[in-house]
Amino acid sequence: MTTVAMPGRRPGNPCFSSGPCAKRPGWTPEALADAALGRSHRSKIGKAKLKVVIDSTRALLGVPSDYRIGIVPASDTGAVEMALWSMLGARPTTLLAWESFGEGWVTDVVKQLKLDATVLKADYGRLPDLTKIDFTNDVVFTWNGTTSGVRVPNGDFIPADREGLTICDATSAAFAQKLPFDKLDVVTFSWQKALGGEAAHGILILSPRAVERLETYTPAWPLPKIFRMTKGGKLNEGIFKGETINTPSMLAVEDCLDALAWAESLPETLAERSDRNLAVLADWVAKTPWVDFLAEDPATRSNTSVCLKVVDPRVTGASKDEQAAFSKALATRLEAEDAAYDIAAYRDAPPGLRIWAGGTVESADLAVLTEWLDWAFAVTPKPQAAAA
Template structure:
């Protein structure tokens, strides 16, 4: 064999897998629609061209609220409302309306938590505000959180793949409020509601719903804070939850602050219908866990990749983040590693094998695979040979 022929053999791309995922949508937001989703079915449920304040649309908004609370097992006495601007709007609303009454501890281990910490320190400019941080793939020392302080954290780090392993660190009877961004955890992970005062999420994550609307859930203690504390800052209209020192109850009965998309509301109802049909919260959690387990089984058997989160107890079962550990790749500088993963992502997309699986821009170079409730385990199992193929093909091209 000639030298040139030998070189050709050395860089030949591997054979492509025979089976593709039936649904290659593995984006971590907006996430895959439910299996069998059909736009016409959703539109048929929507009050299009109607005022959201008319009786039937308003009743549908209230139904979305009540069914969400029931499905997630939100405790009696908590308030659930639909608010503007997705999870971001819901969490910002809570921060701007409530923080400042007590010291604040911001917990940061990925980009969204960092965003909340930036708001607290640079926008709200809170006097007694600590930022407790950990690197991507890790979680901070929860034992450092002050009981007298309000605490803000993301239950599941969407961009790091690390979630809180437990809530033992949230002591019963603590003085401060607990504000939790749970946008990639709800419907896929069991939240410890009795220890949470504010919970926010958006429809476009674990429900596979449409974007732009947020859910805000308040405990009685959070309502008390709203009614007894006047923040020393102006609040825009979409952040105002009280009037005359009292909670605006209508927000939690389907009277939204601004105009909602009734098509998105119908899509939420459609997702709830599907999840109810599965058997409820235990079933939706089990689906996400089965998906993450299938992906981790492949990771454990594959030498070029590892879960970004070393501690199994802190690993997400929705936004699973992976790092490449092949020595030839880790020897590259960070920019070259990012270029390599981008090549993998493009190869997968070009083959319609996986869409939008690149790691978050601020995270370490790697991949991020959404394993939430709306994904089928069979598609995760069909994906993994394609991940091997994309890695080998990209490496052969170096």
């Protein structure tokens, strides 16, 4: 039996959670010292800080000047729901789902809004057949499946002359993967992913086509106050100038400003950092017989939410419950050693591990993590049913 020695070093930052994600390297609470605490978000200083978040986001992501960017409540979920409830129903809808969050949007549209939508699904690890999408419909999809580690490789499948709107949940893709805004009408994400910011706030980006929909279409259902983006049939422009619908946390705003300033100061993009991080894990997977990517096609492998499956026969020969228990035991053992926090697979996903590799994570920490993964696999008892 091969013995694997416990590694003699630990990651400098063992936070590999897929949300909230690791803070930027070198972050300390002192980064929040200039927060406008106790001040109204409608004060001059409050609105100015919110406007900087919007302007910096536009610059870093390359958002076209005629697209609106708004800060909205309830994280990425709130941003997506605002779009679904405010825009769908004007024409037929197609929904794509290949992991749990995409499935969530299917549930909301079909069961809550009660639209007779076309649903294209795929199992975890795969994409639906993108050639089957009818772009005369409004199309709702996630760019990067956070719980499956499967992303669309690019925007080539979206025609420039589409008739419907494209509504894209990009929460684990923004800042880490190139988003072709000319192909996207609604883009949503939250600060807690690639920026390593605090949760509870979302970003909603609207194309001119999306704004036209809002100003010319009234849904058949009532809209809660926090979903309303128009007044008197016109877009409420204040939302996209820092005048948020509800009260934002100025502490979270300051944290986002810090993350954006850090990203702007880097000699490389957050996407380049994420790609390098994925390469570290890919090199390890290529030489490690007990593990593989959940994403079957390398072109669709996420460079942020990297999902892995255990392929050792002693584990794959066991029941699903035993496989899940083994994967959780790996994650628990690593957490107990302060080597990696929160890397168990998402509760609805197949058994395995999920490692955040976005730009706030250091490549050196991921390299050290792979040593601990090998150690944890070696010392964690394999399922008894497989060993018998």
